Amino acid sequence: MSVIVSVVAENTFRVIDMQDIEPEIIEKQIDAIFEDIDTDAVKIGMLSQSTSMKAVAHKLREYGPQNIVIDPVMIAKNGCPLMQPDSMDTLIEEILPLADLLTPNIPEAERITGLSIQTSEDMEHAAEKIAKMGAKAVLVKGGHAKGEALDILFNGEHFTYFSEERINTKNTHGTGCTYSSAIASNLALGLDLEEAVKRAKDYVTTAIRHSLPIGKGCGPTHHFYNLYQNGLQREY
Numbered sequence: 001m002s003v004i005v006s007v008v009a010e011n012t013f014r015v016i017d018m019q020d021i022e023p024e025i026i027e028k029q030i031d032a033i034f035e036d037i038d039t040d041a042v043k044i045g046m047l048s049q050s051t052s053m054k055a056v057a058h059k060l061r062e063y064g065p066q067n068i069v070i071d072p073v074m075i076a077k078n079g080c081p082l083m084q085p086d087s088m089d090t091l092i093e094e095i096l097p098l099a100d101l102l103t104p105n106i107p108e109a110e111r112i113t114g115l116s117i118q119t120s121e122d123m124e125h126a127a128e129k130i131a132k133m134g135a136k137a138v139l140v141k142g143g144h145a146k147g148e149a150l151d152i153l154f155n156g157e158h159f160t161y162f163s164e165e166r167i168n169t170k171n172t173h174g175t176g177c178t179y180s181s182a183i184a185s186n187l188a189l190g191l192d193l194e195e196a197v198k199r200a201k202d203y204v205t206t207a208i209r210h211s212l213p214i215g216k217g218c219g220p221t222h223h224f225y226n227l228y229q230n231g232l233q234r235e236y
């Protein structure tokens, strides 16, 4: 079930424009979901401005769903901004504390904490600091680093490292969105946080390894690679 918070005119290489949905309509879309069908997990991606953040936060506090995974999207892979800079305070005050898991990439973790992140120790410090700011658990993703594709999970008590080899491709559009959605889906299935992240990391790595070389910019990850391998036809 989806709630549309913004309509974005974008392709693999640029964001042309966007139009945010009115906060009242965002809230009513959330009502439409929670008054009807049980919700086992929530995944939140791009929230471009404060009013959208406040609408989402208000309704999540009202309904109090479990397993809230928040990807604090700020800038697209192609460099185009997706969050207004003046909404950073609202992100930190209203959205971050709702997260059972916050999944910043390195530039996002730097913006949220004000820390510079160069090493795995820096990633740990940032994760700890974000947990102190109110997120229950934090996964700092290393897609933007060099070398191995290392992500570090802090569950409020200890760190778990998830590492895969870096795949040499520019087609990584939507890696973070794919990853956080897969984690939320695994939590909805009842897996514990570490196992949910481990399986999602396997999934996103496969999706990147078989990403699609389409479009003029960063092509998308292949969400259905394993399904196709297991018998569905692939025609493209």
Ligand SMILES: Nc1ncnc2c1ncn2[C@@H]1O[C@H](COP(=O)(O)OP(=O)(O)O)[C@@H](O)[C@H]1O
Pocket: 104, 105, 106, 141, 142, 143, 144, 149, 150, 151, 164, 165, 166, 167, 168, 169, 172, 174, 175, 176, 177, 179, 201, 204, 205, 208
């Ligand atoms: N080239 C790559 N090879 C392997 N894994 C990658 C690559 N790029 C990103 N990842 C992984 O994809 C996931 C999403 O991370 P990241 O790209 O940092 O997020 P975002 O899309 O939010 O910027 C992480 O598990 C990261 O380690």
Ligand SMILES: Cc1ncc(COP(=O)(O)O)c(N)n1
Pocket: 008, 010, 045, 046, 073, 075, 076, 077, 078, 082, 172, 173, 174, 175, 176, 177
């Ligand atoms: C609507 C929307 N949400 C999120 C992203 C980030 O994804 P990426 O960093 O891979 O460009 C995006 N480009 N567009």
